[in-house]
Amino acid sequence: MRRTQKDNEDSHRGITRRTLMMGGAMSAMVVALGARLRYLQIDQADEFKLLAEENRISVRLLPPRRGIIFDRNGKVIAGNEQNYRVVVTREDAGDVDLVMKRLASLIPMTPEELEDATAAVKKHSAFVPVIVKDRISWEDFSKIAINAPALPGVVPEMGLSRQYPRDTDFAHSVGYVGPVSDRDLEGEEAPDPVLRLPKFQIGKIGVERWMESTLRGSAGTKRIEVNHVGRVMRELERHEGEAGADIRLTIDADVQNFAQARLGEESAAAVVMDVRNGDIICIASSPSFDPNLFVRGISQKDYSALTEHDHRPLANKSVSGAYPPGSTFKMVTALAALEAGAIKPGHAVRCPGYMEFGGRRFHCHSRGGHGTVNLAQSLEKSCDVYYYDICQKVGIEKMAEMGRLFGLGQRHDLPMSAIAEGIMPNRAWKMERHKQEWRIGDTINASIGQGYVLASPLQLAVMTSRIATGKAVVPRLVRMIGTEEQPIAEAEDLGLSPDNLAMVRRGMSDVMNAERGTARSARIADPALTMAGKTGTSQVRNITAAERARGVISNDQLPWERRDHALFVGYAPYDNPRYAISVVVEHGGGGSTVAAPIARDILLRALSDGLPPLSAYPASQRGRIETMLKQLPLRDPETGAAPARGKA
Structure with a gap:
């Protein structure tokens, strides 16, 4: 069959299209090949030249x-x-x-x-x-x-x-x-x-x-040119x-420095919290060490000096130290009894200097007793017998519940190492830990912060903040990450009776300001900064009946490691609380004579724009305080420079 003219034209057009397409594809391949050759022969000529000269390119991390x-x-x-x-x-x-x-x-x-x-x-x-x-x-x-x-x-x-x-x-x-x-x-x-x-x-x-x-x-990364002998010739690229x-x-560096200087070489810790938002203003542990030694590579001699020191400078006592809180725990026992209805606000107890129970005599720190005392007076004079009495009415379960409400026996979530949980014991805890039944003697010991009860200085500061505010204040250490302000946990109301809290706070005020208050000598004299607090002295040794009969050996006559721990908790100003503080001095002796004055000075530094004003101290103490403040090895507040060696 003969092809028509139209068929021939259609066939010609089809061949032409295919030819053009194949030609275009071949042209594109030629252009791409040419571009690649140009890249390799011209653009990358220097790099291939380096390789040809036995140099090489190395990529390293930055x-x-x-x-x-x-x-x-x-x-x-x-x-x-x-x-x-x-x-x-x-x-x-x-x-x-x-x-x-x-x-x-x-x-x-x-x-x-x-x-x-x-x-x-x-x-x-x-x-x-x-x-x-x-x-x-x-x-x-x-x-x-x-x-x-x-x-x-x-x-x-x-x-x-x-x-x-x-x-x-x-x-x-x-x-x-x-x-x-x-x-x-x-x-x-x-x-x-x-x-x-x-x-x-x-x-x-x-x-x-x-x-x-x-x-x-x-x-990051960097690309460098290295010659055949390994010498870096130049940096080619950097990301x-x-x-x-x-x-x-949240810490104030100047308050922190003052606290460290004030603690000196004592084996001690201090924590200051802003009761309004939980910000930790100061969290000090003494003695301390220079962290720069570890960055640069600490010598065996320096490391041994730290590990063999009996005051344990490597330990962060402010959060990892767990101590019997002693009488600083009495506010918890009192509130547990009040809230449970075990005692009335006017409940009073006669203190002859001891209480007998089950054939055992539990002593008050005052050998002759305190006479008849109510709740406020029991705090003011730190009468132990009052708490021996009320703890039997309320029981350990309510006491433990109240302790946990105030932050004891729990680990507070802060970006710090070895944070202690402490111990807020009850019947179940003793059975689980010691496989023993709880006894009434355990409750009596716990009522005054002895026995199994253990707390860290951080926990005691949290406890005091919650007493001062009646709210579940949560400690916070990080204020900002980059430019982002970190959230402040909302402090919920503890749900306690305002009247009961007021009674306990009044007792804490009397500790500092009443004529027979155990910490009166460490009071703040400025009416605008009046302080409320509670002293504590926790035993680290057993006192035998024979020793009591002939007279208890005073702390200053004992080896350091057998002396009592000195504790203090407090807040100020009393009428409008801003800061709470806890101080623990290991084997320091009495809380009123050792821990309370340290706490007052640190609290005044936090409340002041600079050194504590002498006008805030009782007139009779100002000369001694002025000398003490001048001798503290404080840093320059502007530059942060340490004082010259041998000078204040």
């Missing part, structure tokens, strides 16, 4: 800048400082032993440091830069740079290192950083690659540890990582 920690007023308490250091990359070094020996001939390195540094280089992956010497001088930095041709794989560089400008003031609360250990990596399914960098430092205790992920940030977030705490 540690992120660690977030800075500030106090509530913006003063730096944990920052970063620039320092010069030396890093060695094994695959560039070749003969590691030879290179390290050459390095040791240029900069100061002890035989031990040289051995440890060489071992570290050999231990890690060949391509990982290892810091072999930190905090070198500019002169040593220059020596290494000048001798670079003879030191393949050795690079002097500038980095950041953690610094604590207020050293001992925040050692326990803020903590410190240290090199990542195998233990730190345990349980990490996919650890951050930056943690694999030798000598990379992370938080070990305190805020540094518990807010590590917030403070660390994320690593900065994300810096860690800055954190602002």
Whole structure:
């Protein structure tokens, strides 16, 4: 069948289309190939030239800048400082032993440091830069740079290192950083690659540890040119990582410094809380230590001095210390009895100096007794017999319930290490812990904060804040993360009778201000700052009947470790509470003579814009107080600089 003219034209058009499409595709491939050739031969010519000359490109991690920690007023308490250091990359070094020996001939390195540094280089992956010497001088930095041709794989560089400008003031609360250990990596399914960098430092205790992920940030990268002998020729590309977030705490650095100075070398702790919102203004533990020692690598001598010290400077007593609260617990017993209806507001008890029960005599601290006392007087004079009486009427279960309502026997959620839960015992607790039935003697001991009852200074400050406000104040340590203000937990009403709370507060006021108040000598004389409080003295040894018969040995005649703990809790101003405080002095003796004066001074510092005003003290004490304040080793409030050694 002959093809028509139309068929021929249609066929021609189809062939032309296919030809054009194939030609277009081939042209596109030619253009793409040409572009690729141009990229390889022209745009990347320099890089391939480097490779041809036996140079190579290396990609390395850039540690992120660690977030800075500030106090509530913006003063730096944990920052970063620039320092010069030396890093060695094994695959560039070749003969590691030879290179390290050459390095040791240029900069100061002890035989031990040289051995440890060489071992570290050999231990890690060949391509990982290892810091072999930190905090070198500019002169040593220059020596290494000048001798670079003879030191393949050795690079002097500038980095950041953690610094604590207020050293001992925040050692326990803020903590410190240290090199990542195998233990730190345990349980990490996919650890951050930056943690694999030798000598990379992370938080070990305190805020540094518990807010590590917030403070660390994320690593960056850099591409560098390295020649055939391992010398870094230039940096080709850099992508900065994300810096860690800055954190602002609720602590006032100046109040914290005053508290640390006021505690001195006592084995003690102090906590100040803002009763309005739970902000922790001060959380001090004494004696303290310099966290910078751990950052730079603490010597065995310095570490042994800390671990062997009988006052345990490494322990954070403010949150991890658990002590019998002694008479500071009496407000809990009183409120438990009042709220349960076990006693009436006018309930009175005659105190002959002891109470007998079950063939055993439970003594009051006053050997001759206090006579007949009501609730307010029992607090004012710290009469034990009053609480021996009312605890039997209310029972341990109601007492324990009230203690937990006031924050005892529970762990408060703060970004700090080793926070103690304390013990607020009841029948079930004793059976579970000791497999024994609860006895009435246990209740009597618990009524005055002895026996099984244990509380930390933090818990006692929370308890006092709740007594002062009648609300479930929750402690808070972090004020801001970055620019974001952290939420304040709403303090719910405790649901207690205002009249019952007022009775207890009045008794606490009498402790400080009444003529026979146990802490009258530590009162605040300024009517606008009147203080309410409660002293406590908790025994750490048993007093035998024979010793009582011949006279109880005074604390100052006993070895330090056998003396009573001295405690005090309080708040001010009495009519419009702002701050609550707790102070515990281990083996300090009497709460009224040792802990109460310390608490008053710290509380006045928190309430004042500067040193406590002498006008707030009783006139007879002002000369002595003025001398004491001048001798305190306080930092400069503007610069934070420590006082000159040997001077106040």
